[in-house]
Amino acid sequence: MKKMPSIDFILPDGRRRSCAAAETMNLMEVALKNSIPGIIAECNGSAACATCHVIIEDPAGALDPVSDHENDMLDFTAAPREPGSRLSCQIMVDARLDGATVRVPAAT
Numbered sequence: 422m423k424k425m426p427s428i429d430f431i432l433p434d435g436r437r438r439s440c441a442a443a444e445t446m447n448l449m450e451v452a453l454k455n456s457i458p459g460i461i462a463e464c465n466g467s468a469a470c471a472t473c474h475v476i477i478e479d480p481a482g483a484l485d486p487v488s489d490h491e492n493d494m495l496d497f498t499a500a501p502r503e504p505g506s507r508l509s510c511q512i513m514v515d516a517r518l519d520g521a522t523v524r525v526p527a528a529t
Contacts, residue, residue: 426519448509459525466510500526
């Protein structure tokens with residue numbers, strides 16, 4: 422049986438939670454399935470609300486590039502945009518994310 426990627430979430434309060442992630446899911450779905458605080462996902466993954474904002478630690482080369490639409494939506498996040506900021510609904514889980522660290526910003 423193929424090993425599922427493991428993703429480490431850093432929660433807004435600093436605690437860490439490791440979650441197994443099926444490659445058929447996006448990162449937002451993994452967060453919701455595991456009740457990760459701070460991922461609200463009001464638009465259910467249609468990239469229309471920016472309430473699934475996360476920061477991917479050390480993202481260089483690990484992910485597909487940000488689309489123009491996602492880039493525009495990141496301007497509407499509640500927490501300040503940072504290098505590595507992404508909408509978790511736009512990141513499909515695959516082997517590249519195994520061991521990734523994803524920080525959930527505290528809403529401001």
